[in-house]
Amino acid sequence: MVGNSETISYVDNGKLCQFHGGLILEHHKCESMARPLARPLLPEYLRVSLRLNRGNVSKPVVETGDKVLKGQVIAVPDTPRGVYVHAPTSGIIMEITQRPVASPDADLAPVVCIRPDGKDQWTPRQAVAEPFSLSRQELVQRIREAGIVGMGGAGFPTHLKYQKPAELLIINGAECEPYISCDERLMLDYPHELLQGTRLLMHASGAKEAIIAIEDQVGRVRSVLEKIIREKHYPGIRVVKVPTIYPAGGEKQLIKVLTCQEVPSGGIPMDLGIVVQNTGTAKAVRDAIVEGTPLIQRFVTVTGDVVGEPRNFEALIGTPFRHLLSLAKTDDERLHRLVVGGPMMGYAMPEVGTGIDKTSNCLLALSEEITRHHGPLMPCIRCGECVNVCPQELLPHQLHWYIKGENLEMAREHHVFDCIECGACAWVCPSQIKLVDYYRYAKAELRYLDYKKAKAERAREQHEKHDRRLERLKAERAARRKRHTQRLKDPASARENIAATLERLKQKPAPNRAGEPASISPEGDKSKDNTAETTDNPESSNRTETTPSGKDNNPA
Amino acid sequence: MKLSIESAPHIPRPISVQKVMGLVILALVPALLAHWWFFGPGILVQVILAVGFALAFEAAMLKARQVPLKPFLTDLSAVLTGILFALCVPPLAPWWIALLGMFFAIVVAKQLYGGIGNNIFNPAMLGFAVMLIAFPREMSNWLAPRDIAIHMPGLWETLQHIFTGGLSQSQVAYDTLTQATPLDTIKNGLRQGQALSEIRSQPVFGDFGGMGWEWIANWYAIGGLFLWRQRIITWHVPAAVILTTIAFSLPFFLYDSDVFLSPLQHLFSGGTLLGAFFIATDPVTGSSTPRGKLIFGAGVAILMILIRQFGTFPDGVAFSVLLMNSAAPLIDRLTIPKPYGTKGQRHG
Ligand code: SF4
Ligand code: SF4
Numbered sequence: 001m002v003g004n005s006e007t008i009s010y011v012d013n014g015k016l017c018q019f020h021g022g023l024i025l026e027h028h029k030c031e032s033m034a035r036p037l038a039r040p041l042l043p044e045y046l047r048v049s050l051r052l053n054r055g056n057v058s059k060p061v062v063e064t065g066d067k068v069l070k071g072q073v074i075a076v077p078d079t080p081r082g083v084y085v086h087a088p089t090s091g092i093i094m095e096i097t098q099r100p101v102a103s104p105d106a107d108l109a110p111v112v113c114i115r116p117d118g119k120d121q122w123t124p125r126q127a128v129a130e131p132f133s134l135s136r137q138e139l140v141q142r143i144r145e146a147g148i149v150g151m152g153g154a155g156f157p158t159h160l161k162y163q164k165p166a167e168l169l170i171i172n173g174a175e176c177e178p179y180i181s182c183d184e185r186l187m188l189d190y191p192h193e194l195l196q197g198t199r200l201l202m203h204a205s206g207a208k209e210a211i212i213a214i215e216d217q218v219g220r221v222r223s224v225l226e227k228i229i230r231e232k233h234y235p236g237i238r239v240v241k242v243p244t245i246y247p248a249g250g251e252k253q254l255i256k257v258l259t260c261q262e263v264p265s266g267g268i269p270m271d272l273g274i275v276v277q278n279t280g281t282a283k284a285v286r287d288a289i290v291e292g293t294p295l296i297q298r299f300v301t302v303t304g305d306v307v308g309e310p311r312n313f314e315a316l317i318g319t320p321f322r323h324l325l326s327l328a329k330t331d332d333e334r335l336h337r338l339v340v341g342g343p344m345m346g347y348a349m350p351e352v353g354t355g356i357d358k359t360s361n362c363l364l365a366l367s368e369e370i371t372r373h374h375g376p377l378m379p380c381i382r383c384g385e386c387v388n389v390c391p392q393e394l395l396p397h398q399l400h401w402y403i404k405g406e407n408l409e410m411a412r413e414h415h416v417f418d419c420i421e422c423g424a425c426a427w428v429c430p431s432q433i434k435l436v437d438y439y440r441y442a443k444a445e446l447r448y449l450d451y452k453k454a455k456a457e458r459a460r461e462q463h464e465k466h467d468r469r470l471e472r473l474k475a476e477r478a479a480r481r482k483r484h485t486q487r488l489k490d491p492a493s494a495r496e497n498i499a500a501t502l503e504r505l506k507q508k509p510a511p512n513r514a515g516e517p518a519s520i521s522p523e524g525d526k527s528k529d530n531t532a533e534t535t536d537n538p539e540s541s542n543r544t545e546t547t548p549s550g551k552d553n554n555p556a
Numbered sequence: 557m558k559l560s561i562e563s564a565p566h567i568p569r570p571i572s573v574q575k576v577m578g579l580v581i582l583a584l585v586p587a588l589l590a591h592w593w594f595f596g597p598g599i600l601v602q603v604i605l606a607v608g609f610a611l612a613f614e615a616a617m618l619k620a621r622q623v624p625l626k627p628f629l630t631d632l633s634a635v636l637t638g639i640l641f642a643l644c645v646p647p648l649a650p651w652w653i654a655l656l657g658m659f660f661a662i663v664v665a666k667q668l669y670g671g672i673g674n675n676i677f678n679p680a681m682l683g684f685a686v687m688l689i690a691f692p693r694e695m696s697n698w699l700a701p702r703d704i705a706i707h708m709p710g711l712w713e714t715l716q717h718i719f720t721g722g723l724s725q726s727q728v729a730y731d732t733l734t735q736a737t738p739l740d741t742i743k744n745g746l747r748q749g750q751a752l753s754e755i756r757s758q759p760v761f762g763d764f765g766g767m768g769w770e771w772i773a774n775w776y777a778i779g780g781l782f783l784w785r786q787r788i789i790t791w792h793v794p795a796a797v798i799l800t801t802i803a804f805s806l807p808f809f810l811y812d813s814d815v816f817l818s819p820l821q822h823l824f825s826g827g828t829l830l831g832a833f834f835i836a837t838d839p840v841t842g843s844s845t846p847r848g849k850l851i852f853g854a855g856v857a858i859l860m861i862l863i864r865q866f867g868t869f870p871d872g873v874a875f876s877v878l879l880m881n882s883a884a885p886l887i888d889r890l891t892i893p894k895p896y897g898t899k900g901q902r903h904g
Contacts, residue, residue, distance in 0.1 A: 264898075371567065381840055432572070
């Protein structure tokens with residue numbers, strides 16, 4: 001289906017493509033890049049979420065009061081799509097409770113609270129000396145056991161991207177949201193590790209080519225990486241600068257820019273033979289294989305207009321927001337909104353006690369002034385600016401119109417499921433409409449309706465099957481009765497029949513007398529029907545208990 | 557500490573409906589000044605009247621509909637409607653033209669449809685069209701442009717005429733002040749069997765369009781380019797209107813230049829450029845898809861030319877815009893763009 005040699009030849013020519021629309025936003029990354037990376041002191045407690053952004057919940061394998069070592073597994077997945085969770089440091093499990101986790105609606109999910117013992121004592125680790133001698137399957141298995149997920153924001157379990165061999169690996173270092181600089185910091189501070197991780201992922205995916213995509217505004221990154229590639233003779237890895245246009249770092253847009261191809265609607269990059277992975281993920285893979293370190297820490301940018309010393313931290317998973325905010329000298333008085341992620345797609349958290357999770361790339365602490373809208377909420381004036389900027393080439397205002405009128409099927413017809421929720425439309429809207437909220441609602445609602453419809457459909461099928469069965473039984477019964485009456489009408493056979501019956505009665509004890517003719521009476525057949533019905537029922541209810549599954553359409 | 561949990565965008569862009577409307581009004585200022593220069597202070601009085609009535613009707617209707625007054629009164633959309641209407645009526649038109657025109661524009665076309673964003677028809681054009689049909693005489697008594705006018709009415713005379721309908725104190729006869737618009741002149745000339753070349757030799761005509769008129773048209777175009785630079789409008793509608801006007805009128809003109817107007821005459825007469833940049837681009841009542849905008853603009857141009865050449869009214873911009881307004885929802889439905897990932901892929 002895909003001529004992948006062609007996929008790559010575009011980049012060889014140095015030709016980049018453009019996606020439709022997009023925004024040019026103020027960069028605001030220099031603030032946090034001005035300071036070096038910091039490793040925070042151990043916080044008083046860690047709150048490790050057992051649920052990923054939109055993913056499955058893992059099952060805890062520790063209990064309150066248990067002592068755990070750094071890197072020890074504390075929760076295991078119960079589906080192939082789930083992830084392992086490890087203790088970020090050694091300490092004691094204080095409690096496992098439902099708490100709001102870092103997620104768009106601050107949903108409640110199980111959270112393991114660990115009190116560090118300060119020793120940071122490791123559980124034995126399994127480093128691999130010769131990682132390239134591992135088979136692809138072994139590599140992917142180790143990635144899974146290290147609990148690695150996409151660290152750009154969507155948190156898709158990494159091992160699931162390597163079920164099939166790919167042709168091209170794209171390492172996404174082009175964080176397009178303003179303010180977030182953790183990718184740039186990582187590429188500058190850990191270039192060797194990043195490249196090693198890239199090579200391991202090439203090995204895992206079977207891709208002969210890899211592109212490390214960076215923004216054209218990040219200063220030295222390219223020369224640093226290219227120098228190492230040259231010196232170490234890493235084959236097949238190229239560093240490509242992409243224009244800083246929001247959302248160039250979105251998976252679909254990045255693929256378009258680099259390869260001039262579009263991921264089919266409703267599809268995944270693998271449909272083009274491409275795997276896209278965030279820089280942080282590449283490093284995490286390297287750490288997992290080369291050091292045997294599971295994913296227990298990540299780079300996180302702490303910035304915003306009320307942060308006194310914006311910078312990047314390499315923080316343990318579960319580190320409370322509060323801890324990082326105070327290390328970055330945040331002005332608590334002026335803090336009005338705390339966003340996890342960037343200003344375009346991030347989500348505001350109701351409290352500062354929550355811990356960062358594997359996908360938290362940025363804490364953005366904002367004052368009231370900067371978050372204020374510049375006009376009142378108005379009806380859509382159809383100015384069309386949202387249409388001009390939508391990178392997915394949708395009609396955001398029409399979607400809004402139909403969803404507002406609860407005309408969800410029209411929203412589907414207008415391709416609501418192709419929306420990547422980048423928020424470009426909402427940002428330009430002069431009427432200040434929270435457009436993305438409408439699309440999320442419509443998607444969730446449509447998925448639910450589809451699920452219900454499928455369920456009803458199955459129920460109907462079951463019902464029809466059941467009806468057909470009744471029909472058949474009825475026909476059989478009628479036939480039988482007909483045969484019987486015919487036999488009775490025919491005097492010879494009737495006499496024979498009566499004689500036979502009398503004969504049988506003579507041989508059997510009295511109580512059966514009433515029961516015998518029942519076998520040919522309608523009542524007898526009815527009881528049979530009833531059993532048919534009851535055996536049918538549990539089957540049908542079992543089969544319909546499936547849950548709807550939606551595709552994650554998020555840009556990295 | 558209470559944290560706000562509003563959803564993204566967390567750092568909103570400094571833009572509002574008020575600002576969008578304000579920029580459109582700003583873009584009209586040069587044309588307004590040109591209008592003043594060529595036709596005297598009548599336009600200022602008309603703008604004040606129309607805007608005043610527009611805001612009054614808007615406020616009354618908002619009250620009646622029980623929606624908050626402040627955001628909707630200050631969004632400047634009614635102000636813009638008033639200005640656009642004023643630019644279309646004769647400078648000395650009686651005051652009740654603005655009153656009735658704004659009644660139809662704001663009350664009927666806008667508020668009864670649900671207010672800003674929900675109206676199907678362009679309010680200014682609906683008000684104008686109703687006035688044109690109901691009061692054709694009052695709506696076609698234009699002034700002679702400065703260069704050929706015997707007398708330019710001053711502010712006092714203007715006010716007098718607008719509010720009392722006469723010029724009692726003045727020695728100047730009303731007839732010497734007024735003059736048919738160039739398009740009116742053409743229509744009447746053609747009716748009397750005159751050839752266009754003959755008609756066009758009258759002093760009211762300038763190089764391309766009408767004297768004075770063509771300059772106002774230029775300023776509309778320049779204001780429109782400003783709006784395009786500011787990303788308030790896209791190129792689609794103006795380009796479609798202008799190019800279609802040229803393409804559609806050229807064959808007629810070449811066929812018989814004594815009966816059919818030249819493309820340039822079409823472009824620089826009447827409301828063509830005002831329509832192309834400020835009226836057909838009205839987002840609420842136009843098409844909103846890129847291809848739809850091209851169709852919409854082309855439709856406006858074609859209907860306008862047909863009305864000018866074959867209809868009973870001298871200018872057709874208002875009617876063609878209104879006709880296309882009613883087709884806009886259908887155009888939108890038929891031109892839904894194909895999103896990312898659904899177009900002809902390079903590889904099957
Ligand atoms: S940007 Fe806002 S006001 Fe403009 S068309 Fe889109 S939704 Fe409507
Ligand atoms: S959020 Fe969806 S509709 Fe809005 S610009 Fe992004 S992709 Fe387009």
